[in-house]
Amino acid sequence: MTKTSVIGSEEALIQGFLAPLAAGAPGAFGLNDDCAVLAPVEGQEFVLKTDAVAAGVHFLPHDPPAGIAWKALAVNVSDLVAKGATPVGYLMSLAFPEAPSRHWMQEFADGLAAAQRHFDMTLLGGDTDRRDGPLSITIAAIGRIPRGRMVRRATARPGDVLLVSGTLGDAALGLFVHQGRKMARLVWKLDKAGLDFLEQRYLRPEPRLALVTHLLEHASAAMDISDGLVKDLGRMCRASGVGARVREIDVPCSPPARKVIDQLEGWRQVALTGGDDYEVLAAVPPGEAEKFVGAAARAGIILTPIGEVVAGSGVAVLAADGSPLVIDDQGYDHFSEGPGHRRRRRRGR
């Protein structure tokens, strides 16, 4: 079998590469039936999310297949986790412009295997298609949660402290590194470690699984940040009927991102508007914030207070001197941007 040997039938693709990913789920029937069964657990309900990634939009066509697999699953798991749900399984719909090689498919399947092991979930079923257009991977992810406990987007309350996990802006910078490392090195004067860090933050989002129980315990409202802090916080505010105040200086940045932001005016707002971070944004009652931050820290995740929920509407970002910042670009939208949109990161609803 050569490296470029192409997979000759859907049957070969399913039984040779995908069925092993379903081995852990009795309800997947080894991908040897038309549907899967999802059995509920007493006192729990399911949380559902679907999100697609496509070549040229969410990854580059020649990216390593294992990384594409990771990202396809991670962007969905990120949503589940931010709602306080524990991953269970997923359906996957693959659209190939041409039949993949065995080599590509093996690396992709290995990447999925690693990702689903990391997230503790199993492939339950899927669909494979060949059609024109970019390679795309559509995942429908399923999590479980104690009944009635999903952490909503619409339940932030005035007075709540706003917290974010990790650091913001890295992935938007990482996409730039990924598209042209030499240019990034020259312009940003970062060392290899700094460039690698940013690129990995773009290529390999890390859903904050360890936050799940603490979100359920402490948060009024939460969501993942995928289209940029200001845009996603704006969504939380609109859904909750509240406003928010964010202190720019408190928005957490990694050291390499900080270096870029401090050097170049054009990237100054990247932590506020850059997408693809897949960090958690949570609104937490003031009395809970300290406990939440402490519990997260013990789980290895840094949470940073960035502002407060206020009565009213809209997101105000304040500079160090207290004056409101004008936000140049609220984040990505598929339908309102021009032909340059392909260079930008994006995410679903």
Next chain:
Amino acid sequence: MTKTSVIGSEEALIQGFLAPLAAGAPGAFGLNDDCAVLAPVEGQEFVLKTDAVAAGVHFLPHDPPAGIAWKALAVNVSDLVAKGATPVGYLMSLAFPEAPSRHWMQEFADGLAAAQRHFDMTLLGGDTDRRDGPLSITIAAIGRIPRGRMVRRATARPGDVLLVSGTLGDAALGLFVHQGRKMARLVWKLDKAGLDFLEQRYLRPEPRLALVTHLLEHASAAMDISDGLVKDLGRMCRASGVGARVREIDVPCSPPARKVIDQLEGWRQVALTGGDDYEVLAAVPPGEAEKFVGAAARAGIILTPIGEVVAGSGVAVLAADGSPLVIDDQGYDHFSEGPGHRRRRRRGR
């Protein structure tokens, strides 16, 4: 608002066109959260299926949007129903090559509304994307079923009677009508009613919802026929470790399909291998067949015995004189066919 006015943002698309489709499901939160909640019912479990349809493969780019919507949902519901499951809800991932017009989107949403009303299910969540390639609609459909009762593909037993619902081959002929009605009329000499019938069978598959309870009561095994009878029956046989014998003369055809088959050698096997029928194939113990057929008839669905499950392996199709037929084309496969594949119908795993 003109007919060609384009939708300017994802928010406008979701809140203006999709949120009304989720109004019936409390767990969809008006599409105003990042995830949906799916609450189980005591004694039941869920059945899951994902299948995608794309322009140029499963429908033509200029087909009426309401029809595209119907088909996208129906091909998934067909799988649920054939397993004995009752539709509950669905997630939908839309990929647009360009932002749709309001007019197109309204017709699409109206078509979805009609389809989900017919199938008694609700939109639970989704994702919208703009990317190169054909318009594609990926549905993940969810049904419910009494615990442990999903009608499997792998449980057909020697001696079972094989039954199919409705008539076969219509949709493959209907695709030909849809691609060039004038040619179909000239070659087949069908009247308008005949051509319309076949075309509708391609455009508007009708999942056999009224069979659900009777499948649960009587069937050993079942699946929907989407890639052609011989191919799908072959899958049932392989999964069950059995063989099958089919009498060609008993395979039910509609009058217009019969007329084409009797006229033209090239279409002789269309009822055996034509795809996109979305009828139910069931294996039923001999003692149950009469009751099953009777119950289905009272529900308005004709079931036709076409052969038997036998020990061994493989599907044998017998001509009227008892001699085995050679099947020219076992049905569609995405990965093993050449560039002409786009003219053929197809289906997922």
